[in-house]
């Protein structure tokens with residue numbers, strides 16, 4: 340599912356501009372600096388024309404001195420103003436971009452992004468589609484505004500000198516600065532949209548191929564995956580080529596209009612000079628000023644052609660920003676008390692959609708402070724759903740989940756998530772050092788605390804034996820560590836977060852059976868003293884937990900200690916007998 344959310348009807352371009360509202364004053368300042376730069380450029384050519392034409396009449400040098408100084412001043416001011424415009428608009432755009440990135444990440448933290456967006460597509464949304472905001476502000480919005488300010492002033496000056504020349508310039512600027520860009524935009528809209536989509540497709544194909552490389556090679560499907568990447572790349576190139584052709588059309592049309600306007604002004608002006616209704620000096624000024632004025636609108640066709648792509652990127656960006664949070668939670672709330680807490684679940688019911696069957700159907704579960712409880716069940720029993728409710732990725736449809744006597748839905752999501760930490764099935768290990776991976780849970784904490792957590796997770800010996808100790812780089816996804824070490828590292832990280840409830844969600848699912856038993860034993864030993872929930876589908880280590888809940892089809896089938904459940908007829912005793920039988924066989 341790439342983008343299930345459609346935003347409100349408002350145009351994404353306007354919504355992107357609205358994102359920059361807090362930086363509005365800076366943008367206005369940037370536009371004024373830009374107008375000063377382009378105005379200086381136009382005035383420089385106008386004054387130069389006056390100077391050359393006047394000098395041809397051999398006046399006393401004093402008659403030219405002001406114009407000479409003005410050309411130097413305009414030459415300098417053009418550079419300074421351009422520099423200031425770039426500085427101010429980029430500063431404002433980067434600040435806006437930083438705001439937008441924070442909003443996007445905040446939104447993703449409130450949803451289940453990985454389930455909603457394909458990972459490569461999400462990368463594309465986070466990088467290039469978010470960057471499009473900056474592109475719009477610096478290249479899409481500022482040049483037209485500058486063109487309006489400077490173009491208007493130039494038309495006024497030319498009209499004052501020679502009315503037909505002013506009118507011709509106005510017509511030429513409207514054609515080159517409005518009609519051509521709008522035509523380019525109309526043509527560029529679809530390719531622009533297709534370019535953003537094609538970029539997302541390429542990114543998805545690449546990420547899938549990179550991450551899935553071992554499986555693709557094992558199944559001999561690498562050629563097909565590479566062909567998919569090549570197809571996406573070809574589509575992107577084709578669309579980009581079409582966009583480039585549009586740009587060429589815009590630039591060519593603008594150059595044609597410039598030439599025609601200047602020639603028409605020149606021809607009319609020559610006739611006016613012959614009729615003595617215009618001085619030759621004014622003619623030189625009007626013609627060269629008109630020529631310079633077209634420089635102002637020269638970037639606009641490119642801007643308009645790019646707007647289609649920016650609009651499409653904006654739509655994809657708002658696809659993320661408009662995604663409703665997956666849970667309802669207050670922004671602020673009381674802090675949860677420190678230390679191991681009691682977890683009390685009553686009549687919990689959860690399903691994934693109005694017509695869907697219940698994934699959890701009236702579950703009651705208790706963990707006393709400092710005790711370890713296991714939830715056991717076959718695939719589809721609802722174990723992961725229970726974990727996602729505890730991690731606050733999903734709201735209960737009905738029933739209550741209380742932590743330390745307080746409903747977890749009454750707390751801000753961040754507070755609730757800090758209170759329930761754990762080891763997921765496949766914990767993400769960052770391509771960084773052991774120290775940085777651990778500090779993620781408690782930024783800035785000292786090495787003593789890190790070693791303490793490593794000792795509890797039974798990883799300290801291995802790390803001590805590594806030449807670089809805590810500085811050891813673990814590689815992308817922790818590939819330089821064994822599977823068991825990755826789980827222990829994730830446990831040490833969870834312990835550092837000092838959660839009120841520790842959730843071990845199938846922590847050994849990806850390990851081989853021998854390692855599995857050792858890691859389960861170590862995890863349970865390390866979890867001693869914590870209120871711990873072990874979610875599992877295999878029986879390893881369950882004799883060490885205080886209580887076991889057997890879950891089937893979303894409901895609690897059996898509940899009791901290992902000894903109680905072995906003593907009574909039912910699913911658990913059968914499963915243990917089956918496992919022992921298989922082991923013996």
Ligand SMILES: Nc1ncnc2c1ncn2[C@@H]1O[C@H](COP(=O)(O)OP(=O)(O)OP(=O)(O)O)[C@@H](O)[C@H]1O
Pocket residue numbers: 691695697698716717718719720721722723724725876
């Ligand atoms: N994202 C989802 N959308 C719709 N239904 C879902 C979704 N996730 C789980 N389910 C359904 O909810 C029920 C419980 O699934 P859940 O993943 O919680 O079980 P589980 O015990 O964790 O299984 P497993 O051990 O295979 O992960 C199943 O019927 C499953 O099909």
